[in-house]
Amino acid sequence: MSIITPKPISGFPELLPDAQIVFNRCLQIVRETYELFGFAPIETPAVERKEILTSKGGDEKEIFALTRLFTRPDESPETDLALHFDLTVPLARYVAQNKDKLVFPFRRYQMQKIWRGERPQKGRYREFYQCDIDVIGRGSVSLFTDAEIPSVIYQVFKRMDIGHFVIRINNRRLLQGYFEYLGVPNAQIGEVLRAVDRLEKEGRDKVRRELTEKIGVAESAADDILAFIGNESASDTDAVLAKIQASPAMSNERFAQGAAELNTVIAGIRSLGVPDDYFRADLSIARGLGYYTGTVYETQLIKYPELGSICSGGRYDDLASYFTTEKLPGVGISIGLSRLVIQLIEAGVLKTGPSTPAPVIVTTMDTSRMADYLKIAASLREAGIATEVYFDKGRLGDQLKYANRKGFKIAIIAGENEFAAGQVKVKNLITGQETLCEQAQLLAHVVG
RNA sequence: GUGCCUUUAGCUCAAUGGUGGAGCGCCUGACUGUGGCUCAGGAGGUUGUGGGUUCGACCCCCAUAAGGCACCCCA
Numbered sequence: 219m220s221i222i223t224p225k226p227i228s229g230f231p232e233l234l235p236d237a238q239i240v241f242n243r244c245l246q247i248v249r250e251t252y253e254l255f256g257f258a259p260i261e262t263p264a265v266e267r268k269e270i271l272t273s274k275g276g277d278e279k280e281i282f283a284l285t286r287l288f289t290r291p292d293e294s295p296e297t298d299l300a301l302h303f304d305l306t307v308p309l310a311r312y313v314a315q316n317k318d319k320l321v322f323p324f325r326r327y328q329m330q331k332i333w334r335g336e337r338p339q340k341g342r343y344r345e346f347y348q349c350d351i352d353v354i355g356r357g358s359v360s361l362f363t364d365a366e367i368p369s370v371i372y373q374v375f376k377r378m379d380i381g382h383f384v385i386r387i388n389n390r391r392l393l394q395g396y397f398e399y400l401g402v403p404n405a406q407i408g409e410v411l412r413a414v415d416r417l418e419k420e421g422r423d424k425v426r427r428e429l430t431e432k433i434g435v436a437e438s439a440a441d442d443i444l445a446f447i448g449n450e451s452a453s454d455t456d457a458v459l460a461k462i463q464a465s466p467a468m469s470n471e472r473f474a475q476g477a478a479e480l481n482t483v484i485a486g487i488r489s490l491g492v493p494d495d496y497f498r499a500d501l502s503i504a505r506g507l508g509y510y511t512g513t514v515y516e517t518q519l520i521k522y523p524e525l526g527s528i529c530s531g532g533r534y535d536d537l538a539s540y541f542t543t544e545k546l547p548g549v550g551i552s553i554g555l556s557r558l559v560i561q562l563i564e565a566g567v568l569k570t571g572p573s574t575p576a577p578v579i580v581t582t583m584d585t586s587r588m589a590d591y592l593k594i595a596a597s598l599r600e601a602g603i604a605t606e607v608y609f610d611k612g613r614l615g616d617q618l619k620y621a622n623r624k625g626f627k628i629a630i631i632a633g634e635n636e637f638a639a640g641q642v643k644v645k646n647l648i649t650g651q652e653t654l655c656e657q658a659q660l661l662a663h664v665v666g
Numbered sequence: 667g668u669g670c671c672u673u674u675a676g677c678u679c680a681a682u683g684g685u686g687g688a689g690c691g692c693c694u695g696a697c698u699g700u701g702g703c704u705c706a707g708g709a710g711g712u713u714g715u716g717g718g719u720u721c722g723a724c725c726c727c728c729a730u731a732a733g734g735c736a737c738c739c740c741a
Contacts, residue, residue, distance in 0.1 A: 280740095526741075583699060615697060623701085643700095650700090
């Protein structure tokens with residue numbers, strides 16, 4: 219039999235237990251925090267019908283479809299199913315399908331793997347976790363939601379302890395109103411938004427050229443736009459808000475509405491206790507995606523801007539227009555957890571620890587006393603302390619070596635001497651300190 | 667889908683066209699009641715794959731695959 223050489227599949231990350239433990243802890247933090255704000259869990263299938271996934275103009279080249287490996291000649295290997303490439307489209311389908319059973323505003327979270335048929339590169343995977351929250355309304359969604367969502371994200375990343383991050387917030391209506399005020403035709407506003415979104419990445423000159431040469435914006439208007447959204451003139455949130463307030467574009471209705479929304483959202487975020495250095499009104503955030511209509515978010519790590527946006531989202535007027543005629547607006551945001559956690563582990567920001575979730579190992583020096591060892595483990599587990607028993611043959615030295623490599627914190631040691639005295643030895647594997655204790659007192663010693 | 671780069675031990679990397687090495691890791695022992703440290707020893711390779719040039723190829727050429735990075739797009 220020939221051996222198949224195992225090798226990793228590019229873009230499909232796979233972790234060793236020490237890193238997986240860290241990853242799962244992050245997933246847990248996200249889940250707990252989402253629930254702390256009252257978001258309810260749902261999970262949709264990994265697959266949707268192709269027609270659902272392509273409805274919103276999903277790039278078909280990036281969608282993995284399902285086929286069967288073998289079919290009879292009279293069957294087609296093709297199926298009408300494909301793997302979901304985000305969680306928003308499945309949400310739209312889910313809400314449209316269940317709208318008469320759901321209670322609105324519908325607040326849900328969803329943490330699932332998604333798949334994209336892209337060429338992988340740094341931080342770009344073909345299989346990764348997204349952790350989404352969205353609030354979907356029937357007809358309308360309160361603007362307080364727009365403020366609440368960044369505060370959820372703040373709590374998540376704060377608890378994850380990933381260092382200083384900034385949630386950048388803008389309002390697309392405001393930008394659209396500004397462009398309108400400058401006389402940019404409606405048909406070009408989408409293009410202008412996309413161009414403006416690349417300001418940080420491509421620089422002022424390139425964006426200016428794109429605006430004037432490619433899109434056809436007047437030179438003076440392009441300069442106006444760059445001056446307005448550029449960060450140079452207003453670096454903190456209050457300065458940005460003041461700049462907006464003082465702008466002659468306030469005469470434009472859309473601009474004024476966007477400004478009012480942004481003011482309300484910023485005030486709400488502050489009331490929710492997010493410190494000023496963790497969020498920022500930032501006029502250069504536009505989001506390329508067409509369906510955002512109001513508030514938009516992007517989040518970056520201060521020390522690791524190269525990771526890109528680790529969390530982004532915004533408000534959309536109509537979630538499920540492809541699946542129902544009912545208008546279902548919403549606000550949502552998505553954390554790209556795989557990108558975030560895996561890269562932060564590589565960068566050493568998130569430290570990996572043990573390769574076992576159990577802090578305690580019961581060594582088995584005297585195999586004739588296995589019954590006693592098993593009872594010790596059972597009593598610890600009864601108290602909620604994760605415990606492993608060493609089953610293989612091995613000297614105590616081997617057993618401790620094993621315990622050390624896996625990162626156990628405490629080893630229980632008992633042999634002839636200890637059993638004779640009704641005692642067990644508790645060894646702290648970090649300090650090396652050993653204490654003898656009565657068997658009945660074991661739990662107290664381990665906990666302490 | 668486009669472009670550039672890379673591919674040698676499990677990992678990170680050496681090796682003028684002339685017998686493929688090191689560090690780390692792994693295994694064994696020193697050590698049958700004590701891990702990490704140390705010391706000694708050991709295993710591990712059709713040099714990604716296929717072809718070509720050459721007396722001779724890890725090295726040069728062609729093809730191909732995989733990986734990495736950037737673009738596009740996005741988490």
